[in-house]
Amino acid sequence: MRTALAFPGQGAQHVGMGVDVADAYPEAKRVFDIASDVLGLDLYAVCRDGPKEELVRTDLQQPAILAVGAAVTEALRANGGLDDDSLSACFGLSLGEFTALYAAGALSLKDALVLVRERGLGMQEASEAVPSGMLALRCDQDVAETLCADVRAQTGGVLSVANLNAPGQVVISGDVPSLEAAEALAKERGMRRASRLPVAGAFHSSLMQPGADRLSRTLDTVEVHTPRVPVISNVTAEATRDPDQIRRNLVMQVTNPVRFIECVKTAGGLGTDRVVEPAPGRVLSALIRRIDPELQTVGANDAAAVKDLAPAAGERA
Numbered sequence: 001m002r003t004a005l006a007f008p009g010q011g012a013q014h015v016g017m018g019v020d021v022a023d024a025y026p027e028a029k030r031v032f033d034i035a036s037d038v039l040g041l042d043l044y045a046v047c048r049d050g051p052k053e054e055l056v057r058t059d060l061q062q063p064a065i066l067a068v069g070a071a072v073t074e075a076l077r078a079n080g081g082l083d084d085d086s087l088s089a090c091f092g093l094s095l096g097e098f099t100a101l102y103a104a105g106a107l108s109l110k111d112a113l114v115l116v117r118e119r120g121l122g123m124q125e126a127s128e129a130v131p132s133g134m135l136a137l138r139c140d141q142d143v144a145e146t147l148c149a150d151v152r153a154q155t156g157g158v159l160s161v162a163n164l165n166a167p168g169q170v171v172i173s174g175d176v177p178s179l180e181a182a183e184a185l186a187k188e189r190g191m192r193r194a195s196r197l198p199v200a201g202a203f204h205s206s207l208m209q210p211g212a213d214r215l216s217r218t219l220d221t222v223e224v225h226t227p228r229v230p231v232i233s234n235v236t237a238e239a240t241r242d243p244d245q246i247r248r249n250l251v252m253q254v255t256n257p258v259r260f261i262e263c264v265k266t267a268g269g270l271g272t273d274r275v276v277e278p279a280p281g282r283v284l285s286a287l288i289r290r291i292d293p294e295l296q297t298v299g300a301n302d303a304a305a306v307k308d309l310a311p312a313a314g315e316r317a
Helices: 019-024 026-039 043-049 058-079 096-103 109-129 141-155 176-188 206-219 243-253 260-269 283-291 303-308
Strands: 003-007 087-092 132-137 159-166 169-175 274-278 296-300
Touching: 003 096, 003 283, 019 026, 019 043, 019 058, 019 303, 026 043, 026 058, 026 109, 043 058, 058 096, 058 109, 058 274, 058 303, 087 096, 087 260, 096 109, 096 243, 109 206, 132 141, 132 176, 141 159, 141 169, 141 176, 159 176, 159 260, 159 283, 169 176, 169 206, 206 243, 260 283, 274 283, 283 296, 296 303
Parallel strands: 003 087, 003 274, 274 296
Antiparallel strands: 132 169, 159 169
16 A cells, blocks of 8 residues: 655644654654754653643744654654555645655754744744734635735735645635735625634745745755655645755745645555545545545544554564
């Protein structure tokens, strides 16, 4: 069975994430230890005890989610639940692309953590410079694109498609006045369940350019290796093993839409039979089932799920 790994993005964090996996697998605990050294705090304790407000800090949330995904990946490798020879691809949603690059061997754990920390800080700075946010819509891409264009003509502000998460599920990003105008116009056009997301700013829009610049400078200080398996880019929705292309894609991703629907289709085109989603959360599995019902989805959200993925003794033999 050909397996792809899919890693979640910002917002998947919760108190307790990854802790039982670290307790059960030394390989996972080692990931927490390395992350603690990089971040200058006890990440295991923060994930175990919270408070929740600590885990939503932009400079901590992104590396914490990455560390948990990396820890679960190493636990799966340790117990035989993940066979690298059967991996077809790695991909993620936004931040999750960095975890995918770690899992595929393109980034060291330390470098991946440093990159997402700097990315988070840059995005936070951009969010503070211009009050902005994101709005989830239940519509198709062309409807969202038309809405954004009409609002921009009205406000002269920034508003664009940010995430193509699943059929009929689009997220748009922009400055606050444009978002408010979009909410009103969406209601006027009979679009139901337009909802503001609890995020700091207009991620994956041109307002995040300062974050892209900061990430680009940090990328110049780290080595990007040729990954062992293809990594599917959010920006291009194409699989690549080219380190230079990976660098370019990561910078562009900060200000461009996440094409998750196409990423899932690309994974299927690579011969993927199932997608394993390491912790935290199970959001991606639900999206993937909507995009391609033929793909089997498996969560590895806690130690019990990680154990369930381990082969039986006879299979290991």
